Amino acid sequence: MAVASVAPLDRARADQLSFCGSAKYAPLMAASAAGVVLVSPQTADLPSPAAARIVVPNPHDALLSLIPRFYRLPERTPGVHPTAVIGRGVVMGEAPSIGPHAVIEAGAVLGDRVTIDANTTVGAQARLGDDVHLYPNVTVYANARLGRRVTVHAGARIGSDGFGYVFRDGRHAKIPHVGGCLIEDDVEIGANTTIDRGSIDDTVIGAGTKIDNLVQIGHNVRVGRLCLLMSQVGVAGSVRVEDGCILAGQVGVSGHHTIGKGATLAAQAGVFGDIPAGETWSGYPARPHKEALRAQAALFKLPGLLRRIERLLARSEDDA
Template identity: 45%
Template sequence: MPDPRFFQSSGPFRLGELAGIGGGRLAEPADEGLQIGNIAPLQDAGPGDLTFFDNRKYLDAFRDTAAAACVVAEKDAARARAGMPLILSETPYKTFALIAQAFYPRPAIEPARHESAVIAPSAVIGEDCRIDPFAVIEAGAEIGAGTAIGAGTVIGRRVVVGRDCRIGAHVSLSHCLVGDRVTIHPGARIGQDGFGFAPDPAGHVRVPQIGRVVISDDVEIGANSTIDRGAGPDTVIGAGTWIDNLVQIGHNVRVGRGCILVAQSGVSGSTVLGDFVAAGGQVGFAGHLKIGAGAQLAAKAGVMSDVPAGETYCGAPAQPIRDFFREVAVLRRLAKKGTTK
């Protein structure tokens, strides 16, 4: 049960209503009117809760759950406890996510402009924005309607932020254009100089960084992540991409649509990620690479060459995951042999 200090439920809902919200349908015999008071994971769910099942690793928990009802794929429905009311969905986790949003909608932004904020007269602030204490909005910046700017956050000169964005505390934005419905978590740094210089024993020579950062709609950027502006071309983050905490994006990088970059991963300068690329935690991409659409990089991969679309790579230097695990197996076998000789 979520801590009511922090979270207010919009429930209860009737089961039939939730099936509709989640884009699923009730399994027969359906009890449309069943009251669902809350949502919970399989292990924690109690009577009155809705849960979901989509990972066979948790099959026992699925059978034993005390939940009132469960979202499940049709192919797994037969594994449920006899009589368990079910919402069937081809994408159970997505269905559950939509239902969870109904129970716990994102808190609305309460429009306000704290008197301590320093807003340049030439900045343009849309309607219904929330500007928290000690925010700084510099000359010529534009903030779209319904956007929230966290405490202490600095929106640099002429930066453009779209509508309905949520920008956390202590964020700094400069030299960038941000789309609509973008979420930026606390401490993210966007638009500072890229790491550009001509190495020289007499003193590295700074190369002016004269590109921008362009962040498309519906992007999510994690806490304390850093995105440098382009050296000449722009650094671009495609629509709907999710970037986790402590991720580094170098200058001129282009990230496609719908990509996923897990925490502490890093992309070196001028590398291009196609749409729906997914990189696990602590993955590193060398510079000037092309990563094909839908490619997946296992956690900790060190990507030193282009990756074809749709492939899963692993290791450092990264290679197709099957080859990687074959090498792991060969090496383990050799090491064992070495010790039994």
């Protein structure tokens, strides 16, 4: 019994490995053509035609170790493509990989083993740590600083001007943005995400934080370590997101608030105040999740009661 790749239960063939982490997938497992299935103690005895099953504590986690054995991940090829444009005074570390039409402006400083893909632009005086990978068509603005092992997906913009104006003499006068944009070690940034530089303070993304696609981080925001910001989240200026927070998809946080350590915001939550550490909030405007659920449940009962209430009110106020 040999398997050569990995596939979900409903798509796997006899030469593929699959996984079943929950009894709710029992029908898929019973019908799966997978040759080998990773199972948990809870799913170990589910019916399955597979030639072999392997019991592990958590099949999904086990995959994390197995995938690199089945798939050769792309290797980086050191070298500077002849069409790349390297500005005056750029400092390169060891073994850079600079793709076609990449542009590195004057004075930028690169660590070792930096990868800069095709059509990406790195602004003047920017600093990229060891093992940074910028995918194609990225922009790093002048003076932005990226730590070690930072990965930036295609089309992300790091260090753009924030949105700050003062209305004066009949026009919106722009506040010059002279603050920095600091991305700490081991941060991953999704495709087409935008992270503004600070106005006078810095914008900071803490070490180990992961940011999904199309996220907006405003000026002077400080995101702590090990946070997860999912797709289309918007964080307005000067917000503090403390360590270990989770912001689910399309969450919006208005300016100058603090999201306490380890807090979770459910998808589409609209935050207009501080969030206490460790709590889960949801809804618009965001409230503690249980309170929000109770309010929603009550709301959907309301139409059925309203006529009865109005009748009762009319009757009893006539009486009074």
